[in-house]
Amino acid sequence: MATHPDTVTDWRVFATDHHLTHVALAGDAAVVTWSDHRTTPFQRFFLRDNCTCATCYLPLTREQLFEVTDAPADLAFASAQIAPEGDLVIGWSDGHVSRYAPGWLRSVAPDAASRAERHAARPRPSIWGGDHGGALPAFACAAIMADDRVLWQWLGAISTTGLTLVTEVPVSNHALLAPIARISHLRETNFGRVFDVRSKPQADSAAYTSVNLPPHTDLPTRELQPGVQFLHCLVNDAVGGESVFVDGFAIAEALRAEHPADFATLTTTPMAFWNRDDRTDYRWSAPAIALDAQGDVAEVRFANFLRGPIDAPAAAMAAIYAALRRFQAMTRNPRFFIERRLAPGDMWAFDNRRVLHARREFDPASGARHLQGAYVDRDEILSRWRVLARELGETV
């Protein structure tokens, strides 16, 4: 069977169990029929746009050269056929010829059944609650360093579960950077490429004091909150300071199911978040729960200590505060949180746009406490995960 050029240059294989049995022209679409009797209409500009002949496409960079605005407005099908090797071959009214492999056509088919299949097959998070403790995905640092498959599984667990533990990370300054370097570059912030979490006298954030830090995501003050946070324990001798983790997606889904009005409020009301010191002044406003285009929960954004005044109509305030108070109360409910004491050498890696973390108050006079942290964005996690899947021969 012929292959779409992408199968060569693009590392992707468009396998399909179905072949094309027929093509008919109907208005501005070529309607194909599949061996499972499904029919798919492909609009003329969609097909022309996706031509991958050597004139339209630059194999070196796997990038499109043709711009669809250069097609004539009256572009029409001159011919359409299923070639002997199974490809759809279109002849155009301006003389151009395009061909499309059935596996590729099936992977982008815009008919309702095909789109529903792709929607159902989308990766979904595995949500968890306070009973999750025993099942936390854990990975040994040495295995992440040595074995691409373990690295791939770790990144998969971060994406699916949102919270992972890496054990036996060397207890030395910046030792967290070695496993992170297996992934990508860092997301730098004004707190540095690596930030040190310990009590300091001129704190520019409550994180750098010893007070109780209620469940929060880091840097909700930024348009894009850092995607994944790595938090490595070097010293933990102080009394108190236990770590708490909450699956914000679990709270969001519980709200959606049990308190839909509050869910609607929290997905639509912008919350203001601020962080200011003598050198910076960061501000951003966005809903505490963000949905993607499919209506799936994509992000949780919350830090009580960084919240500013809510800018909303007076008549909406009562409902907004009811929802906000419920959300805050849920982050404290044992139904949703797990609590751990970090030990030197432990490194938590968690989705900072999903998992809220908290720190109990500690007594800085009772002993030292020193963590180091860094961020990597979701884009880099997913890119690395896809490339590893490609190299490991995994279908994703």
Add this chain to the structure above:
Amino acid sequence: MATHPDTVTDWRVFATDHHLTHVALAGDAAVVTWSDHRTTPFQRFFLRDNCTCATCYLPLTREQLFEVTDAPADLAFASAQIAPEGDLVIGWSDGHVSRYAPGWLRSVAPDAASRAERHAARPRPSIWGGDHGGALPAFACAAIMADDRVLWQWLGAISTTGLTLVTEVPVSNHALLAPIARISHLRETNFGRVFDVRSKPQADSAAYTSVNLPPHTDLPTRELQPGVQFLHCLVNDAVGGESVFVDGFAIAEALRAEHPADFATLTTTPMAFWNRDDRTDYRWSAPAIALDAQGDVAEVRFANFLRGPIDAPAAAMAAIYAALRRFQAMTRNPRFFIERRLAPGDMWAFDNRRVLHARREFDPASGARHLQGAYVDRDEILSRWRVLARELGETV
């Protein structure tokens, strides 16, 4: 007049020409009357949430300690009065006392008139078209390095106009980093902290070939496109390779006014963008035009050479392609673009989420062409701009 604690610790001054003349309790709100006869209802939890007494607020970090979920559900006003010095003083049913300066109250007032005033006063971009050339904001690199006011004006121009030219940047490797260091840290990407734009044999993007690069934003393949791009010319001896800039916000506003159906399509249809090489696989889908919560245009996202197949219902394809073809055609229309030839020492700084840039095809055999680029996100631009305003005594 007494001040809200924020005026001391927060570098912000809440000046108002209006004072409080009266407060009355009505249901769950304290309704204040202002000297200009405006009335504002402040809901009980809103006021309790924003108490900045020493128990509720940590002045060291300017961060809230109190969590509003800790207020009793039946929290009620016990008393409300205008203190002799002008503050609103609330006594609560649980014995707590809060006070609020009128300047602060006015700045967050949730009544319709106050919210409309704030909405009208929001910063708005200044859009431009092909006739813009003569008015391009330009700044000398030495002035940016030496003078905080020039730096502040430069950042303001980037935010307002989206496109600026910095002249007389030293023509040496990584010289662009000195003016950028006046702002903040960089946004690193897989192309490096600094990327070199020149033709290379194993190109991982069309940018690194000599082909015509149609108007595009950089890295639409990322959830957050880099905010501001700095592009510094070191060598430009090749024939061709002129630079083109298009104000994407001008196109968006023209579409909104002249072709509202296309505008609606482009603000709601996710476009897929891809970039893959042997080490990375980046993908993101989002509309070509993004609106913020107010309906203002917040972002343009487009690179034809990085586009993937559109995932949309078959019945929507004709309208989507009509809108896409119109958008592409507008980026080529002299009404919207300006064209410049970069000279060594020129550095363009532009909002990469607004201004599309293009490069004409060049002949690599005719001479060398070498640019260096880097990115800084909008968050950092705005934070630095606010801190400079604070230091320069500017009201923003």
